[in-house]
Amino acid sequence: MNKYKTKFTSVCPVNHKKITYELEIRHTDKILVEDILETISKLLIGYHENIADELFKKFGGEQTLIANHHGVFIETERKL
Numbered sequence: 314m315n316k317y318k319t320k321f322t323s324v325c326p327v328n329h330k331k332i333t334y335e336l337e338i339r340h341t342d343k344i345l346v347e348d349i350l351e352t353i354s355k356l357l358i359g360y361h362e363n364i365a366d367e368l369f370k371k372f373g374g375e376q377t378l379i380a381n382h383h384g385v386f387i388e389t390e391r392k393l
Contacts, residue, residue, distance in 0.1 A: 321353040332380050340374030365389040
């Protein structure tokens with residue numbers, strides 16, 4: 314199992330504040346770091362759950378996305 318971990322920011326579509334996300338992708342296949350970086354660079358604004366869905370569509374495997382949304386902790390998990 315390969316694990317890829319990174320942090321990135323996106324803007325909340327409701328109040329336009331920056332949210333810092335922590336992403337972990339676990340996959341048996343190799344994922345290019347450049348593909349991960351390119352994908353997250355396009356996630357400029359969005360709801361947490363929608364971002365998790367987009368990442369899962371792109372990379373599959375098992376994923377955890379974590380963020381603190383203005384005092385509310387959200388953790389989403391996606392897996393095949």
